[in-house]
């Protein structure tokens with residue numbers, strides 16, 4: 001879209017996720033961001049003000065806003081991550097809002113895998129908890145570029161600089177052991193509104209930016225790998241329709257890189273090569289396409305290609321790894337422990353196959369952030385380095401060069417539950 005009307009659509013988009021323990025104030029914070037940036041609708045606002053008055057609250061209860069929206073979405077179905085959209089004149093935002101109950105690892109992994117920033121809330125009265133460390137660790141594992149530690153409920157600790165500094169020191173200790181690049185600290189009160197959107201006049205000792213200023217101004221680097229073309233085939237469009245008797249296309253979403261008409265591609269696993277005849281998007285033909293577009297590609301030669309195959313560029317520097325033995329960091333989020341040498345279903349891009357967890361190398365001790373080689377029992381919320389063997393070759397990259405082709409999930413075939421997410425090392 002172009003022209004004057006496209007201003008909103010062209011605005012930069014920041015995706016962020018919020019994490020914290022139960023009652024750290026996530027709902028209140030999101031409500032405060034929406035309320036103070038005037039991003040909520042008038043009718044919702046009046047309803048909240050009325051409801052808050054009824055309960056005799058002094059401040060508008062902003063958690064009612066988020067919780068209300070959450071409840072709406074949760075009717076009938078269990079949704080773990082609710083996505084919320086809002087905009088300021090500077091940027092558009094998508095918040096992946098994940099409830100802080102016990103399955104927090106799973107929620108955070110689901111909500112955060114595409115995030116540019118993670119807000120981790122710490123209750124000023126409680127300081128850094130095991131869960132805070134785990135959230136920070138997961139954020140760094142997922143390579144979320146920016147981490148913002150909000151020390152919340154500063155109003156309950158007399159806006160004390162010392163409390164804030166102590167928490168900041170504890171967290172800096174944690175951050176130094178992680179590969180987190182950009183970690184910021186903001187003392188806030190979500191309830192009162194200090195340093196969320198407007199600057200607090202009760203914390204003169206804090207000279208840094210407000211949370212909203214950070215969200216509006218941090219640099220959004222693209223997560224998408226623009227170099228290596230990876231096209232996992234999702235569907236084969238067969239030449240059978242009356243209108244397009246000759247059309248044989250391969251539909252899918254470009255996971256990374258770009259492709260031009262006329263370029264030579266190689267099909268994995270067969271290894272056959274051909275030239276791109278056309279790239280189609282609905283009824284339009286494109287000269288080129290790039291990640292994360294969903295398109296349909298036709299080739300000049302008739303090659304046997306099926307779902308789960310991958311098109312890559314013939315001369316594109318690094319090709320994907322092809323193999324059945326995979327090393328990964330696994331976040332486990334099921335009540336039932338990982339079964340050593342157990343068989344699971346692995347899902348990777350558009351393929352699914354069986355695999356066996358052949359080895360657990362170590363488990364992360366979240367309190368010390370050290371590797372534990374002795375206790376290798378992997379249960380709910382554990383993070384471990386494991387080794388898998390798949391029944392067929394996988395075409396993969398490491399997570400740090402390609403988030404899409406570098407991540408997998410494991411499914412328990414018996415219960416059909418997603419039991420873990422993994423980042424390929």
Ligand SMILES: Nc1nc2c(ncn2[C@@H]2O[C@H](COP(=O)(O)OP(=O)(O)OP(=O)(O)O)[C@@H](O)[C@H]2O)c(=O)[nH]1
Nearest residue numbers: 022023024025026027028063099100153189190191
């Ligand atoms: N005094 C004070 N109370 C706060 C602040 N932020 C949140 N609260 C209160 O803390 C309680 C929990 O806040 P919520 O926003 O519901 O917490 P949450 O993290 O969203 O909880 P879950 O969504 O259930 O995980 C509520 O009673 C809030 O009013 C704050 O900055 N100061």
